[in-house]
Amino acid sequence: MKLLQFSTSHYCRKARLALGYKQIPYTVENLTPGLHALRLKPLTGLTTLPVLLPEQESLPTAIADSTQILHFLQTHQPEPSYGLTDSVLQSQADMLEDWLDESIGVAARFVYYQFRSREGKSLDPSLSSQLVIQVVRWQYGINSAAVDLATKRLDIALTELAHRWTQPYLVGNQFSVADIAAAALLSPLARIPHYRQTYPWLFDRIVEVHHRCGEALPPGLEQ
Ligand SMILES: N[C@@H](CCC(=O)N[C@@H](CS)C(=O)NCC(=O)O)C(=O)O
Numbered sequence: 527m528k529l530l531q532f533s534t535s536h537y538c539r540k541a542r543l544a545l546g547y548k549q550i551p552y553t554v555e556n557l558t559p560g561l562h563a564l565r566l567k568p569l570t571g572l573t574t575l576p577v578l579l580p581e582q583e584s585l586p587t588a589i590a591d592s593t594q595i596l597h598f599l600q601t602h603q604p605e606p607s608y609g610l611t612d613s614v615l616q617s618q619a620d621m622l623e624d625w626l627d628e629s630i631g632v633a634a635r636f637v638y639y640q641f642r643s644r645e646g647k648s649l650d651p652s653l654s655s656q657l658v659i660q661v662v663r664w665q666y667g668i669n670s671a672a673v674d675l676a677t678k679r680l681d682i683a684l685t686e687l688a689h690r691w692t693q694p695y696l697v698g699n700q701f702s703v704a705d706i707a708a709a710a711l712l713s714p715l716a717r718i719p720h721y722r723q724t725y726p727w728l729f730d731r732i733v734e735v736h737h738r739c740g741e742a743l744p745p746g747l748e749q
Contacts, residue, residue: 527552530566530577532559536631539744540592540710541576546739547706548603559661566590592710593627596703608702615698622696622704630683631711636668636676638714646717680715684725691731701738709735716746 529545531538533556545552557565563573570577570590578589578598589598600609610616642649642659650656662668687708690696696704709732715721716729729747736743743749 528579537592538576541595543706543739544596546741619697619702619704623707626707633676633679640673713744
């Protein structure tokens with residue numbers, strides 16, 4: 527299989543965690559932001575990454591969207607499983623995954639790129655890095671007002687997750703798509719001291735999920 531990705535994208539990290547958990551061998555193709563749309567549009571009709579190319583007859587040519595990729599992998603190779611045996615708990619995991627994808631992953635992106643252009647500029651003050659950050663801010667409409675809202679949304683999310691993720695698993699007592707989504711989509715916060723100091727349990731969980739999936743730790747958590 528081949529994963530089309532942006533190497534720094536937290537949504538692509540989510541797909542890599544799932545592939546790693548399933549121990550499915552795969553190659554990656556890193557696309558160039560801006561030019562990526564030319565490659566993706568004919569394949570999926572969308573412009574977002576990750577995209578999985580199963581590269582096998584009788585399987586779909588391309589699967590777009592991290593949630594669809596996780597779903598495909600679970601059906602294609604059920605073991606080891608991140609599906610829950612109890613259907614009610616599986617629905618909870620699916621809802622958490624969707625909330626993390628659509629709301630919290632976006633909020634984490636806003637807060638992260640704001641940090642990298644302000645207090646966190648020293649992480650890489652080079653012109654090329656700051657240019658990329660400014661392009662991303664422009665692309666997604668990241669400005670102070672939007673970042674304030676994203677910060678509030680993250681505070682609510684982390685308060686909610688604190689009730690659940692201080693246990694080993696977000697849903698029930700099995701590993702699920704919710705754990706994978708949370709570990710990937712909140713990983714950009716590992717670079718931001720405020721989150722490291724306020725929510726230390728979050729980063730313990732993120733590290734655990736990465737170990738479980740055999741995926742390299744995100745920037746800020748490398749040992
Ligand atoms: N819901 C999508 C979101 C993926 C997403 O937002 N990907 C970003 C990179 S982090 C992207 O490809 N942006 C480029 C674009 O929108 O053209 C998923 O889960 O795969």
